[in-house]
Amino acid sequence: MTNEVRLLRFLAQDMTQAELGKRVGLTRQTIAAIEQGRYSPSLDVAFRIAHVFGKGIDDVFHWQPGGDDRNGD
Template sequence: MTNEVRLLRFLAQDMTQAELGKRVGLTRQTIAAIEQGRYSPSLDVAFRIAHLFGKRVDEVFHWQPGGDQGMETASSDAG
C-alpha cells in the first residue's frame, strides 16, 4: 500500500507534516508514518486526507490485490 500524501503535500504550497496533521486531526508523527507506508491508516483517516486534497481515496492511496494477501473478484465466481 503506497500513497501520494507527500507529493500532494508539496503541491499544496509545501504544507508541512505538522500542518497536514493538524488539518486532518492527526499528529505529525502519524503523518510521517503514513507517508513512509509504515502502516495503512484507518478508512476514516484516508477519507479525511483525500478530501483535504480534493481527491478520491483511491487517487491518494494505491492498493494492489495480493499486495498483502491473495483473493478473487466476486465476478470471477459468477462468470
C-alpha cells in the same frame, strides 16, 4: 498500500506534515508513518486526508494485491 500524500503536500504549497496532521486530527509522526508506508490509515482518516487535497480516496491511496499481506489471505 502506497500513497501520494507526500507529493500532494508538496503540490499544496509545501504543506508540512504537522499542518496536514492538524487538519485531519493526527500527529506529524503519524503522517510521516503513513507517507513511508509504515502505517495504513483507517478508512475514515484516508477519506479525511483525500478531502484536504480535494481528491478522491483512490487518487491518494493505492492498494496492491500481494503487497504487504500479513494475514496470508
